[in-house]
Amino acid sequence: MTDTKPYRILIVDDEADVRDYLRMALEDAGFVVETAEDGLEAMESVQRSAPDLVSLDLVMPRHSGAKFYHDLQKDKTLSKIPVLIVTGHARDEMGKNDFNEMTMSGPGIYLEKPVRHDSYVSAIRSLLGIQGAEDHMNDSERLRGELAAVLSTADTGTLQRALDALKKK
Amino acid sequence: MTPQSQSELDQLLGRSMFEVVPFNVAVIDRDFSIVAGNTNFEEYFGPWRNRSCYEVCKHTSRPCERCALRAMFIDGRPRVSEETGVDRHGRTRHYVAHLVPLMDPTGHVAHVMAMTTDSTETRSWKREYDRLFERVPCPAFVIDREYRVIQANDKFREFFGIPDGRFCYEVCKRGKSRCRSCTAALTFADARDHVATEVGVHQDGSPAHYVVTSSPVLRGHEGVSHVIQIAADISEISQLERELRKTQDYYETLIHNSPSGIIALDSSGDPKVVNPAARALLEWTDSQLPTAARLKEMMPVQFFASGAMPEGKLQLSEISVSSAQQQEIPVRFSAVELRSGRQHLGRAAFIEDLREIKQLEQEKLDTERLAAVGQTVAGLAHTIKNLLMGLEGGMYMVDSGMSRSDAARITSGWQMLQRNIEKTTGLVKDFLSFAKGRLPELRPTDPNKLARDIVALYVDAARLQRVELSLNLGADVKVAPLDAQGMETCITNLLSNGIDAAAMRAEGGGEVILRTREQAGDLLFEVIDNGCGMDCEVSRKVFTTFFTTKGNKGTGLGLLTTRKIVQEHGGRIDVESTPGQGATFRIRLPRERLQAIANSASEPAISSHGAM
Numbered sequence: 001m002t003d004t005k006p007y008r009i010l011i012v013d014d015e016a017d018v019r020d021y022l023r024m025a026l027e028d029a030g031f032v033v034e035t036a037e038d039g040l041e042a043m044e045s046v047q048r049s050a051p052d053l054v055s056l057d058l059v060m061p062r063h064s065g066a067k068f069y070h071d072l073q074k075d076k077t078l079s080k081i082p083v084l085i086v087t088g089h090a091r092d093e094m095g096k097n098d099f100n101e102m103t104m105s106g107p108g109i110y111l112e113k114p115v116r117h118d119s120y121v122s123a124i125r126s127l128l129g130i131q132g133a134e135d136h137m138n139d140s141e142r143l144r145g146e147l148a149a150v151l152s153t154a155d156t157g158t159l160q161r162a163l164d165a166l167k168k169k
Numbered sequence: 170m171t172p173q174s175q176s177e178l179d180q181l182l183g184r185s186m187f188e189v190v191p192f193n194v195a196v197i198d199r200d201f202s203i204v205a206g207n208t209n210f211e212e213y214f215g216p217w218r219n220r221s222c223y224e225v226c227k228h229t230s231r232p233c234e235r236c237a238l239r240a241m242f243i244d245g246r247p248r249v250s251e252e253t254g255v256d257r258h259g260r261t262r263h264y265v266a267h268l269v270p271l272m273d274p275t276g277h278v279a280h281v282m283a284m285t286t287d288s289t290e291t292r293s294w295k296r297e298y299d300r301l302f303e304r305v306p307c308p309a310f311v312i313d314r315e316y317r318v319i320q321a322n323d324k325f326r327e328f329f330g331i332p333d334g335r336f337c338y339e340v341c342k343r344g345k346s347r348c349r350s351c352t353a354a355l356t357f358a359d360a361r362d363h364v365a366t367e368v369g370v371h372q373d374g375s376p377a378h379y380v381v382t383s384s385p386v387l388r389g390h391e392g393v394s395h396v397i398q399i400a401a402d403i404s405e406i407s408q409l410e411r412e413l414r415k416t417q418d419y420y421e422t423l424i425h426n427s428p429s430g431i432i433a434l435d436s437s438g439d440p441k442v443v444n445p446a447a448r449a450l451l452e453w454t455d456s457q458l459p460t461a462a463r464l465k466e467m468m469p470v471q472f473f474a475s476g477a478m479p480e481g482k483l484q485l486s487e488i489s490v491s492s493a494q495q496q497e498i499p500v501r502f503s504a505v506e507l508r509s510g511r512q513h514l515g516r517a518a519f520i521e522d523l524r525e526i527k528q529l530e531q532e533k534l535d536t537e538r539l540a541a542v543g544q545t546v547a548g549l550a551h552t553i554k555n556l557l558m559g560l561e562g563g564m565y566m567v568d569s570g571m572s573r574s575d576a577a578r579i580t581s582g583w584q585m586l587q588r589n590i591e592k593t594t595g596l597v598k599d600f601l602s603f604a605k606g607r608l609p610e611l612r613p614t615d616p617n618k619l620a621r622d623i624v625a626l627y628v629d630a631a632r633l634q635r636v637e638l639s640l641n642l643g644a645d646v647k648v649a650p651l652d653a654q655g656m657e658t659c660i661t662n663l664l665s666n667g668i669d670a671a672a673m674r675a676e677g678g679g680e681v682i683l684r685t686r687e688q689a690g691d692l693l694f695e696v697i698d699n700g701c702g703m704d705c706e707v708s709r710k711v712f713t714t715f716f717t718t719k720g721n722k723g724t725g726l727g728l729l730t731t732r733k734i735v736q737e738h739g740g741r742i743d744v745e746s747t748p749g750q751g752a753t754f755r756i757r758l759p760r761e762r763l764q765a766i767a768n769s770a771s772e773p774a775i776s777s778h779g780a781m
């Protein structure tokens with residue numbers, strides 16, 4: 001995998017809002033994103049084309065996250081794909097057993113809902129081993145943000161100068 | 170007085186004495202001829218003049234073989250002899266003869282005076298007595314003052330064995346010395362009858378139970394010379410008594426130790442048995458039994474009503490008794506008429522204290538409710554986490570949209586925020602309605618009509634989702650006490666789930682059937698869909714948590730509410746499902762419990778709501 005080719009992430013969650021949110025956060029951070037509504041869809045997606053990482057909810061109808069994870073572990077190549085668990089059930093009766101079993105044997109990193117976008121992105125980077133690349137990946141975004149912050153408090157003269165400078169370029 | 174006159178006096182006296190004595194008197198000479206006889210003699214034996222004694226008294230022609238007179242003429246000593254002869258009517262007679270020698274002046278026995286008295290009657294009495302003694306239907310025996318058995322009847326020999334002149338205590342009790350308490354000793358002392366119950370030994374060695382009566386045999390001045398004892402055999406009776414005692418002990422122990430209260434009345438309605446459990450239940454501490462009137466205040470009236478036991482039995486399942494302290498105690502009450510053949514002996518009540526059971530039921534309910542609260546809180550937390558996740562997402566989109574001046578992104582961010590705020594509102598509403606609920610009001614309802622009405626409401630909505638909704642009504646389904654509104658909520662929830670599941674079939678052809686039927690005293694509502702089905706982990710959790718598989722659509726409270734209402738009807742709900750093959754949700758309402766809940770609706774003790 002080279003710098004030019006972005007990482008591909010598969011988000012598995014039954015809630016549309018959650019999928020939309022996580023997809024946006026990852027795309028903004030420069031990732032390519034696929035989504036699946038449940039374990040079965042996720043399996044189809046993985047078999048079509050293996051992602052670099054799976055972001056996985058645990059409790060879903062039809063085929064649960066835990067089952068999907070077990071299926072993944074059975075396949076020699078697919079079992080190497082890192083999995084980040086994103087769940088609201090880490091500690092309740094519905095998800096506890098699955099969760100404990102999976103964190104013991106597998107990924108070791110999980111996020112408990114609700115997740116903030118920055119901690120989500122950094123957890124995924126950390127799993128992919130690309131922590132240092134954050135600045136590079138996010139440069140323009142960060143500058144744009146800083147600029148916006150400065151602009152929002154700037155007086156008219158400063159704004160005029162800044163606009164002129166940008167136009168010159 | 171002159172010797173002349175003296176001799177005359179003697180003669181006169183002798184003659185009149187001869188006539189007056191209450192004996193048959195005859196004077197017999199050495200040739201056995203009767204030379205004199207008084208009137209009594211002649212009346213008894215007949216004419217005697219110029220006849221011999223054997224002719225007159227025995228109607229024989231020769232002197233008797235064993236003649237007492239002959240010896241007397243030789244030795245001159247008086248004799249007493251028992252004789253059998255013939256009276257003047259030719260009847261055989263027994264008599265006792267007192268024979269006195271009469272001396273002539275030379276000292277020879279010239280005559281014998283025979284004074285006889287009839288003993289025929291005495292002999293027959295003796296015979297009667299002997300016969301009685303033998304015939305008396307129990308052992309009888311006579312003992313002398315030494316306590317030797319001198320006479321015993323056959324029954325005695327059968328019972329105790331042959332006495333053989335042994336002591337009574339040897340024969341009857343195989344003892345070596347006199348008994349400590351002895352009726353014979355008392356009778357010897359006071360010449361009265363004495364009775365006692367004795368335990369002796371049968372001839373065969375087994376214990377002999379008998380009642381002995383000692384009666385005195387009196388002999389003139391000597392006092393009690395003998396005691397006659399009659400023993401009435403009561404071995405069998407005492408055996409029966411022991412058996413009866415055993416049986417009685419057996420049942421008394423049962424009654425005494427029964428954990429159920431037992432109260433029994435005799436045929437006139439007076440209390441005869443109030444066992445310890447009944448005493449405890451009724452808080453009756455008096456050692457006396459309660460009176461009939463007092464008992465009436467405590468027991469259900471049906472127990473005393475004359476016509477209340479048509480088949481000799483009475484069952485009252487939800488009733489209370491009133492204790493001595495005026496406390497109402499819920500019990501299960503059953504009563505039975507006591508009979509022996511056609512004879513009415515009384516009635517008995519069996520009372521089971523239901524307080525502990527009610528308490529346990531309440532505690533179980535509380536425990537279940539607490540567990541449900543725990544699960545609900547956990548489920549609620551999860552639902553809230555998802556809502557927060559949606560809000561987080563909305564905020565991110567609005568924030569990032571603003572920094573990029575991306576209006577579209579801001580709009581969808583706002584929409585996401587609105588959606589999740591709406592869902593929060595919905596959750597709170599659902600949650601409140603679940604938590605508060607309302608008391609079910611059970612009224613007679615036709616389950617089939619209820620089912621028809623609900624399906625009529627939803628058939629069009631189902632068709633919009635390309636799902637065919639149909640009815641399958643049991644013909645034998647009868648009216649039941651139901652909270653129609655609550656039950657409608659339940660069935661509607663299940664139908665709506667089923668329709669959603671059936672609508673998800675990729676291949677179409679979704680179907681949902683609402684079925685009613687009766688099964689072993691239970692009323693069943695079933696919602697059968699051919700949708701995606703659920704795997705068992707989902708079906709296990711489906712009623713206990715805020716479980717939703719409907720993405721944005723549900724809050725997950727529907728099934729929880731359904732279960733609550735069904736439970737308030739005394740029923741239960743379960744699900745059969747195979748992933749990919751649809752599911753059957755079944756509401757099962759035992760009719761007995763429906764009726765009980767309907768009956769007790771007015772009793773505040775039964776209501777168990779409002780804890781959550």
